[in-house]
Amino acid sequence: MALDQGSRIETVVIGAGHNGLVAAAALAGQGARVTVLEQADAPGGMMAAGHLIWNLHPAAMEALGTEAQALGLDGPALPTTALDPGGRHVVIEGDDARLAGGEPHPQAAVYRTLCERFRRFAGVLAPLTLGPPPRLGEGWLTGPGLAELRGLGRLGLDIRRLGRREMQEFLRVAYSNVADVLLAEMPDGPLAASLAFDGVLGARMGPRSPGTVLTLLYRHLGGSGRRRPEGGMATLARRMAEAAEARGASIRYGARASGLLIAGDRVLGVGVEGQESIPAHAVFSSLGAGPTLALAGVEHFDAEVCRRVRNLRAEGVTARLDLTLSDMPRIEGLDARHTQGRLLLAPSVAAMEASFDPVKYGRMPDAPAVEALVEPVEGGARLSALIQPVPNAPGGGWSDGARGAAIETVVALIDRALPGLADTVTGAALDTPSDIEARTAAPGGHWHHGEFAVDQMLMLRPVNGMGHYRTGLPGLWLCGAGAHPGGDVTGLPGRNAALAALAEGVRR
């Protein structure tokens, strides 16, 4: 099983989720031989937990050697309709907010100003996401270190370049909570809640949790609008897999990594359940930090790193509900384009915060925020809904009773906004955080493999001592959402990890 030093670089990527695929394509694109191991029978991993794409990064598509059109992401951006219990629905397209009746929203100007400001602020952070996080105080005199130092210097310059008032505002709000920042500018309601929703989706946070402005800014990095991928998330995943294969990566489905081959404090390959093990110069794990550590064996890591990984906050509170409907629902005052757009059931920031409270104590809220997509299908319609938040493990776990009750709660909630819908439901499937964890091994079923918060970002992501995509164990790299810059379907952790490893020399 020896590796020939003269031959190509042999790599294994664990997981064919979006980050695994982008990493594989980036490695293959640089001439490495890449084998991707995916335990499921199809690619995509965590992608199945969502239903929209809004920030798959152009650099990731470049690594895949493909573009939006080939991936089915060139359709028009979906309009968002923030549904109002009183019927004054708000239609949002780009930075434009108006009432569903056509008249301008009273806060339209404020909304536009806020969106523009968030985009400017996000622009300051954007360069940080395109490479390894900056180092602090060590390794600056190395080649990559100098590049990172320049990046850090540029961040400072970019903040200064915002201008004095904007800079003060950036530094004031960066670690603040989204509720305070929004409600200082506009009254509470569906429009404010639509932005608050972007600050908390996928995270175990309420709009009043510190750090939610940062998550909001990260979400606005792409800023190119939300799209429903042509054919759905599974189709997008398949197209990404095909792109990676076209770059030269070979993907094995139904192949579960059973452990790492390690000798002389170096990873030499990956064991595959029921198959021959694969020798490798470098192994890229798109798993979370905890599962990666367990795969290698804790004995290969220092106790401090194990402690930090053990204490990493990763408690998913986002679920997806899929409903089969016998009839296409109708919403009074909304045309078909908007009804089939993005529907947001979040009446106010206050209601979102209130729905987060029971979740902290393991209870299902009465009225979580819901992002729904409806599309007509043969003989009826299909609705997918992201529910934010649900408890990670209600009363200790997702029993059949808890699932049934959660479905009932959410269907009733949607029924109030889309009257008559409950009577048309012919099938319901709930994807809870524990289902996500069982399917993808994501710690806690968390979208981002680890809470996205100030103490778990940049060089501290996933944990101090495992930043910069390195695990400490030579030859083992992190390339998943748990690594910098984090979650959502951006593909950046995978791309950055591959490039960082190649830059440092994977054989070292």
Add this chain to the structure above:
Amino acid sequence: MNRAERPRASAAPPVPRGLVGTPFEPRLRDLSVAHAWADWSGRLSPSVLVEVEAEYFSIRNQASLFDISPMRKYRISGPDAARVADRLVTRSVGGLEPGRVAYVLWCDEDGMVIDDGTLFRLGDDDFRLCCQERQLGWLCDVAWGFDARIGDETDDIAALALQGPTAFAVLEAAGLDVPSLRPFDFAEPEPGLTVSRTGFTGDLGYELWVRPDAALALWDRLWSAGETFGLRAIGSAALEIARIEAGFIQTGVDFQSIHAVERASRGRTPFELGLGRLVDFRKGHFNGRRALARHAVAGPRRRLVMLDIDGSKPARDALVHVGARREAGHVTSAVWAPTAKRSIAFAELAAAHAASDALRAEIYLQKEGKWERRWVRATVTDRAVWRPARARRTPPDRR
């Protein structure tokens, strides 16, 4: 966590205030004339019982008895105990036989020393670690993910150090027959009593370990057996002289535990402490291994050395210079070594100057209210200033 039940105040055992006595407290109080007590990890420990000089000379010329019950004692047991021990310490535990003791160091992820201590291998899957500082949280961290239990036995075991050239004779007179114990061996001559040939004096000596309820009986037994062999109870001040003379370093004095400092730069590697021989890179991963491998290549930043200092004035807290005025480091502990009859000191020097033959110590002395400064020559010397052959002879001399 909010979920944790807060214990009701009335249900908790009363928390003792101030220093807590050890099982030997009644005997120590009876013997104490100086009433000089020190805080050793929250326990009452004599610094001097009667007179420091007499106590020191009992270590070197007769036999001395020192209460080491405050020493922290941890049990590591279970199927993975040996793996946990090897993960914890920098040297290899694999070759340590049951019935043997090893002097060990352990490091953090950056290769900085946390503490040193003695590791007793009680069985294949059973170890006891004795050390100066509290380590329970750290040991639990190191053992996480392994099938091993960590127990704090500090209060379950009382211990005495019986040290000095007549120590073996005292044991024999007390009916404890351990002639075949080699240095770093231990045995259980009687059920419930463990005797190890270990110590902190560099001389012949033993440490005895018993249950707390058997502590006073052991003391009395040794005390009456020691009458004709000059046995004397001692405090930590006498031991401090002996340990410097023997070239043993002390955590918190000669180096700072990385867990006890705020400034990361105060941490020291085993190489910098002159204990590189205790780092075994061949045994697989252990805590701090990768960082230590880098330090081994980069070389030490500083070196802890033993200095022989001209004159007779103890060089406590002295700065050490190279040449005329260039600061090379500082003294960490110093003493006039009464047996070796030399002024000696542990000093931490910049690595570049550690081999210099132009070292000078800047010593400040207070003479009846007046400060004087002395510049004296300092020479790097072997750290074991006092290590007599009798310390290693087996079976030991009776004298």
